[in-house]
Amino acid sequence: MKKADIVEMFRRLRELNPHPKTELEYTTPFELLSAVALSAQATDVGVNKATRKLFPVANTAQKILDLGLDKLKTYISTIGLYNNKAKNLIAMSQILVDRYDGEVPTTREALEELPGVGRKTANVVLNTAFGQPTIAVDTHIFRVANRTGLAPGADVRKVEDKLEKVIPKEFIQDAHHWLILHGRYVCKARKPECPNCAIIDLCAYKQKTKPA
Template identity: 65%
Template sequence: MKKADVAELYLRLAELNPEPEGELEWVNPYTLLVAVALSAQATDVSVNLATRRLFALADTPTKMLALGEDAVREQIKTIGLFNTKAKNVMLMARQLVDLHGGEVPQDRAALEQLAGVGRKTANVVLNIAFGQPTIAVDTHVFRVSNRTGLAPGKTPLDVELKLAKVTPAPFLLHAHHWLILHGRYICKARAPECWRCPIVDLCRYREKKLAPPKTRSSGTADQAQ
């Protein structure tokens, strides 16, 4: 995508949503860290349902350790891979207490040393909790970046590095939020809704769906009844 088109893409997304926010619920950097780690292979909705109860009981590493693994497992059992995630939550809490005085570190390397924390999770926490201009590449960002031609790459790291390079500085802080939301609600995996896309003319996708799928008329529906 041309440099001018990249700037225009972000400008349009910014005009539609000037202050985008993540959809995971959190009350402090620690609860954000836990929520993001729990969201792997799970929806934000399912994580929020579980963490509302969990964070009411434990919103610091010390409280989480006091709560215990069995109780954590019980609270998050509706989330995929809950057994492994419960173990990671407990180990992460222990690491934070022992190595960081119970505080969430503000650098990627330290975050990635924590149990259950990868580069994407670290980038989300740095961005949302600490206001750093990092770009977290999830499946939505990866798809949108490749499909539109914004920052094509074969791996999430490839895409992240390209996005960091091509995204104009004024848009870096919110870039991954705009792309996540765009991928989640418009540029969907199986059926992108190109007919209502605000950046359709900038997009390099060759199989654009410029008309919504046809639905049966009310008359047909009445006859079917």
């Protein structure tokens, strides 16, 4: 995609949604970190249903530890892979208490050392909680980046690196959210809603859907 088209693409996405944000519900960096970790292979809607009950009871690392593994599982049992996620959340909370006084660290390296936290989760927390210009490439962003021609790549890391290079600085902070939301609601996996797409004329996808 040409530089001028990239600028126009994000200008339009910003116009449609000037202040994009994650659909995960949170009020603190720890809540966000926990919610993102729980959202792996799960929907934001499903995670929110669970955390609406969990966070009023335990929304800090120490409170998660006080809750304990068995009780924690009862709160997140509706989320896929909840047994493993509960173990990771307990282990993560223990490290946060032991090393960081219960606070969420603000570097990717420290975040990625936490159980259940990979690069994507770290990038979400750095961007959304701490305002750093990172891009967490999930399935939606990977699809949009490849379909549109914005940043084609064979794997998520290559797409992430390309996106960081091609997205203008004025858009980089919110680009993560714009691309996720576009992939979730417009550029869908099975049947993209191309007739309703604000960037259809800029997109390189050859198999565009036609109006019904």
